[in-house]
Amino acid sequence: MSAPSLSSAPAAAPRAPLTKKLLTADHPTWCPGCGDFAVLAAFYRVLEKLDYPQESIVTMAGIGCSSRFPYFVNTHGGHFIHGRSLPFSAGVSLGRDDLHVFVFGGDGDGFSIGGNHLDHVARKNIDLTYVIMDNSVYGLTKKQTSPTSPLGFKTKTDPTGAIDHPVNPMRKLLASGATFVARSHATQVNHMIEMMTRAARHRGFSVVEILSECVEFFPGAFDAGNPRKGGAFTLIEERKHDGSPEDAARHDVADEAAAFRLASLAWPGAFGVFYENNERPTKNALEAGLVARARERTKGATDLALLQAAFARLR
Amino acid sequence: MVSPNHPDTPGEAAAVSGAPRSLHDVVIRLAGNSQDGIQTIGGFLARLAGRSDQDVMTYMTIPSTISGGPSIFQVRMGTGDILSAGDSADFLVAFYQHSYESHLHSLRPGGVLLYDAAHVAPNPDDKRFTAVGVPITTATIEAVGGAGKDKGKNIFVLGLLARIFGLEVAKLAALIKERFGGRTEDLVRNALLAFDAGYGWPGESIRDIFCRFDAAPRATSGRPQVTMDGNTALTYGLLAAGVRHGAGYPITPWSSIMEMLRTELPKYGGLFVQAEDELAAISYALGFSYAGHLAVTGSSGPGLSLKMEALGWAVMAEMPLIVINVQRGGPSTGMPTNVEQSDLLQAIYGSHGDAPRVVLAPKNVEDCFHVALEAARIARACSTPVIILTDQALATRIEAFDEPDLPALMVAPGPDLAARGADFKPYPLSGLTRHAPPGARIGTGIYPTVSGLEHDEVGHPTGNPALHQKMTARRREKLKQLGDTLPVPAVFGDEAGDVLLVGWGSTYGPAREALGRLRADGMRAGQLHLTHLHPLPPQLDAIFARFRLVLVVEMNDEGLYGYGQLASLLRARYAQPHIRSITKTDGLTFRVGEIVDGVTRHAAYGALRDVHP
Numbered sequence: 001m002s003a004p005s006l007s008s009a010p011a012a013a014p015r016a017p018l019t020k021k022l023l024t025a026d027h028p029t030w031c032p033g034c035g036d037f038a039v040l041a042a043f044y045r046v047l048e049k050l051d052y053p054q055e056s057i058v059t060m061a062g063i064g065c066s067s068r069f070p071y072f073v074n075t076h077g078g079h080f081i082h083g084r085s086l087p088f089s090a091g092v093s094l095g096r097d098d099l100h101v102f103v104f105g106g107d108g109d110g111f112s113i114g115g116n117h118l119d120h121v122a123r124k125n126i127d128l129t130y131v132i133m134d135n136s137v138y139g140l141t142k143k144q145t146s147p148t149s150p151l152g153f154k155t156k157t158d159p160t161g162a163i164d165h166p167v168n169p170m171r172k173l174l175a176s177g178a179t180f181v182a183r184s185h186a187t188q189v190n191h192m193i194e195m196m197t198r199a200a201r202h203r204g205f206s207v208v209e210i211l212s213e214c215v216e217f218f219p220g221a222f223d224a225g226n227p228r229k230g231g232a233f234t235l236i237e238e239r240k241h242d243g244s245p246e247d248a249a250r251h252d253v254a255d256e257a258a259a260f261r262l263a264s265l266a267w268p269g270a271f272g273v274f275y276e277n278n279e280r281p282t283k284n285a286l287e288a289g290l291v292a293r294a295r296e297r298t299k300g301a302t303d304l305a306l307l308q309a310a311f312a313r314l315r
Numbered sequence: 316m317v318s319p320n321h322p323d324t325p326g327e328a329a330a331v332s333g334a335p336r337s338l339h340d341v342v343i344r345l346a347g348n349s350q351d352g353i354q355t356i357g358g359f360l361a362r363l364a365g366r367s368d369q370d371v372m373t374y375m376t377i378p379s380t381i382s383g384g385p386s387i388f389q390v391r392m393g394t395g396d397i398l399s400a401g402d403s404a405d406f407l408v409a410f411y412q413h414s415y416e417s418h419l420h421s422l423r424p425g426g427v428l429l430y431d432a433a434h435v436a437p438n439p440d441d442k443r444f445t446a447v448g449v450p451i452t453t454a455t456i457e458a459v460g461g462a463g464k465d466k467g468k469n470i471f472v473l474g475l476l477a478r479i480f481g482l483e484v485a486k487l488a489a490l491i492k493e494r495f496g497g498r499t500e501d502l503v504r505n506a507l508l509a510f511d512a513g514y515g516w517p518g519e520s521i522r523d524i525f526c527r528f529d530a531a532p533r534a535t536s537g538r539p540q541v542t543m544d545g546n547t548a549l550t551y552g553l554l555a556a557g558v559r560h561g562a563g564y565p566i567t568p569w570s571s572i573m574e575m576l577r578t579e580l581p582k583y584g585g586l587f588v589q590a591e592d593e594l595a596a597i598s599y600a601l602g603f604s605y606a607g608h609l610a611v612t613g614s615s616g617p618g619l620s621l622k623m624e625a626l627g628w629a630v631m632a633e634m635p636l637i638v639i640n641v642q643r644g645g646p647s648t649g650m651p652t653n654v655e656q657s658d659l660l661q662a663i664y665g666s667h668g669d670a671p672r673v674v675l676a677p678k679n680v681e682d683c684f685h686v687a688l689e690a691a692r693i694a695r696a697c698s699t700p701v702i703i704l705t706d707q708a709l710a711t712r713i714e715a716f717d718e719p720d721l722p723a724l725m726v727a728p729g730p731d732l733a734a735r736g737a738d739f740k741p742y743p744l745s746g747l748t749r750h751a752p753p754g755a756r757i758g759t760g761i762y763p764t765v766s767g768l769e770h771d772e773v774g775h776p777t778g779n780p781a782l783h784q785k786m787t788a789r790r791r792e793k794l795k796q797l798g799d800t801l802p803v804p805a806v807f808g809d810e811a812g813d814v815l816l817v818g819w820g821s822t823y824g825p826a827r828e829a830l831g832r833l834r835a836d837g838m839r840a841g842q843l844h845l846t847h848l849h850p851l852p853p854q855l856d857a858i859f860a861r862f863r864l865v866l867v868v869e870m871n872d873e874g875l876y877g878y879g880q881l882a883s884l885l886r887a888r889y890a891q892p893h894i895r896s897i898t899k900t901d902g903l904t905f906r907v908g909e910i911v912d913g914v915t916r917h918a919a920y921g922a923l924r925d926v927h928p
Contacts, residue, residue: 022760025761025762025775026775054762055753055754055755055756055757055762056753056754058753070764071764071775071776074760074761074762075762076751076752076753076754076755076762076763076764077753077762077764077765078605078632078764078765078766078774079764079765079766079767079768079776080598080601080628080767081598081624081625081627081628081767084594084595084598084625086598087562087590087591087594087595087596087598087599087602088598088599088601088602088605089602090599090602091560091562091588091598091599091601091603091604091605091610092602092603092605092606092753093602094560094586094588094599094602094603095560095602095603095608095610096606096607096730096752096753096754099606099753099754116591116592116595117591117594117595117598119591120590120591290581290586291581291584291585291586293581294581294582295581295582295584297582298582301582303554303583303725303728304721304722304725306554306582306583307551307554307555307721307725308721310554311541311551311718311719311721314541314542314543314547315365315366315539315540315541315542315718
């Protein structure tokens with residue numbers, strides 16, 4: 001994300017580095033053992049590492065257990081309506097290039113009620129970072145089937161087991177046109193920190209899906225990706241472009257087709273960066289280009305002069 | 316104007332008139348198909364009137380089909396205040412047989428029917444009108460030549476009208492050059508050829524209908540007149556108000572506002588997002604507002620419904636926002652290219668929970684500009700969403716008005732990023748909401764959250780029942796206080812008496828004209844027009860009490876209980892049983908006669924009640 005550009009912003013005074021203490025707000029309301037605690041802890045570490053000015057960070061969320069996130073982070077931010085935190089945050093990002101916008105939400109928020117918004121904010125490549133905390137169940141409303149619930153999963157809305165084919169999050173994110181797509185697991189704190197940090201540094205729409213277990217309504221959902229529970233946390237080996245013979249077997253993050261192949265691996269799949277596109281311009285930059293070209297044509301006329309000229313044409 | 320004449324008998328009846336007749340005010344209805352460019356000539360006539368310091372108002376219908384279909388453009392121009400587009404036409408220009416058949420009823424007896432002799436065969440026995448046939452299509456083809464077929468026949472008609480009414484040819488030619496000048500030279504040349512052919516049309520029969528258009532220039536502010544439609548005026552009002560960000564989704568008749576904003580805003584350093592849907596559009600706009608830029612979104616009827624969830628959030632989080640609703644016939648897709656005022660209750664009460672917000676309505680095209688400024692002022696001062704209810708008729712009709720005093724009205728945009736002090740609370744229990752946009756340092760070290768959950772003074776969630784009651788009251792009281800500061804609206808006409816006409820939005824002009832007729836007929840009548848619909852301005856009850864009948868004129872249905880939407884509200888608010896309704900839902904603007912008839916009907920009923928209490 002870009003450096004502060006608003007001239008009206010107060011001059012930066014020397015400031016203490018961001019610490020977890022400064023960043024801590026309300027005590028989390030999640031159930032003991034919830035995977036979301038680890039995501040929050042990792043996010044504090046990410047912000048410490050990035051050390052953005054505290055007032056320039058915006059933490060937004062939609063609705064759901066994970067979407068309580070902004071209350072626990074002491075930055076500007078808020079809690080918008082179900083599914084629509086992405087277009088809201090896109091407005092924040094497009095309106096203010098000096099801010100660092102993070103959006104948190106769950107699988108219901110991102111893949112169900114907000115599915116259309118996710119597609120379009122991703123396709124517009126709006127400069128923000130979206131973290132989807134996927135627990136494959138509606139937790140806040142106490143166990144209904146979610147868009148990522150596996151077939152056969154018993155919930156209050158599918159007492160005999162889910163019958164609708166679930167969304168494949170990675171394939172959806174790639175197809176939507178996101179320019180940075182990564183996947184992590186809430187039991188892997190260092191990996192989450194790395195993925196979120198890279199996502200934040202990416203210019204454009206970056207998204208990290210984190211498998212975050214709901215211990216109350218879907219315990220063991222992601223054990224297959226957790227080595228401590230006998231699963232496999234298979235990391236994506238990224239191509240280093242070092243010319244070595246073994247490098248050819250590694251994953252090229254710029255290769256969209258390869259990313260789709262990774263996304264289609266059998267459960268629990270792979271973890272790491274699936275796709276990164278640094279070529280496609282952000283909407284932020286494209287809109288700034290429109291402004292620059294318009295200003296060039298109008299030779300920097302004042303707002304008043306522009307409006308007067310517009311009225312003169314209507315005489 | 317002229318006495319009836321037999322069609323197609325050039326010269327024979329020419330002796331009827333000697334000198335051209337003089338008139339002060341003329342209504343011309345152009346009826347054809349939507350691809351004939353009749354809007355273009357209507358627009359030329361309107362702008363000519365504007366440049367001649369005459370008053371002007373237009374009215375148009377457009378088919379909701381993708382291409383083609385019958386379409387009309389009616390222009391009224393003249394001296395003095397032109398308040399409506401006219402109940403009936405003095406002049407009907409019919410391009411086709413269907414135009415003739417569908418619109419003859421709109422021509423007043425004694426009026427002039429000008430028709431394309433190539434396409435229209437009028438009833439020779441109909442002696443109510445002066446019928447004049449001109450082979451518009453063939454004459455245009457002969458004049459312009461080339462492969463354009465009858466393209467330009469609209470300009471040919473403009474030439475005819477210029478001759479008939481003695482309009483200023485130099486000004487019209489300038490308008491034609493401005494309109495077509497940006498494109499190929501051929502286009503301008505062909506347009507001028509067509510115009511000259513129409514102007515110089517030799518037919519004897521048209522000489523009988525020459526008029527001297529005797530409209531004296533009106534007194535002006537010293538600023539030139541501008542001519543535009545309501546959507547354009549609203550757009551420029553937003554720009555003057557310092558609105559630089561917005562988002563929307565295409566829907567008729569709102570779309571032209573978003574198209575203009577998309578084009579204009581980059582020049583002003585802003586941007587407009589075409590969102591994936593209505594829900595996203597208001598969400599983007601709220602994101603802009605949260606980021607410190609008062610933003611606009613808008614739509615028409617069904618689109619406003621889709622925005623209602625986010626509007627509830629805007630009320631709860633107390634976010635400034637402007638929402639434009641260009642009303643059309645509803646419910647659902649309804650009558651998308653017709654007018655209705657049936658979204659008032661949706662605007663005031665739509666959404667969930669107790670969600671007070673501000674609702675304003677412009678009364679004419681000029682007012683669209685000023686209401687945009689007022690909406691921005693209130694949104695900023697009270698940190699609240701403000702809905703502007705305009706309508707299809709206002710959106711598309713063209714009026715001339717004095718250019719606003721732009722240097723005095725311009726508002727500077729931009730977020731206030733000053734550091735907030737150690738006492739900063741966005742939602743103080745005593746005092747107005749003041750948001751700190753991101754980027755502003757917070758002296759307390761406690762950063763605020765904006766939330767749809769009920770919250771405490773810094774925006775953090777609370778389930779405290781007493782606090783919910785207090786916060787609900789805060790959100791209500793700030794708008795009640797706003798209502799107290801609003802100016803008491805003026806009463807036009809009689810200050811007390813038999814009947815008070817109450818209106819909102821685009822019924823202003825027809826109601827004002829109706830007032831003139833009622834008073835001329837000896838009735839003691841007044842007119843009250845409301846711009847602020849929620850909260851209402853003070854002292855309306857005292858004004859209502861001075862009249863025997865208060866008749867609310869609005870374009871919506873009388874509902875299950877017999878009252879239109881504003882009438883229902885006013886009855887609930889003031890509990891005055893003499894508040895009654897004149898409503899209609901035919902998708903067309905009020906004709907003056909309809910209002911006068913409505914008043915007569917109510918007055919007769921009232922008289923009966925007086926006799927038999």
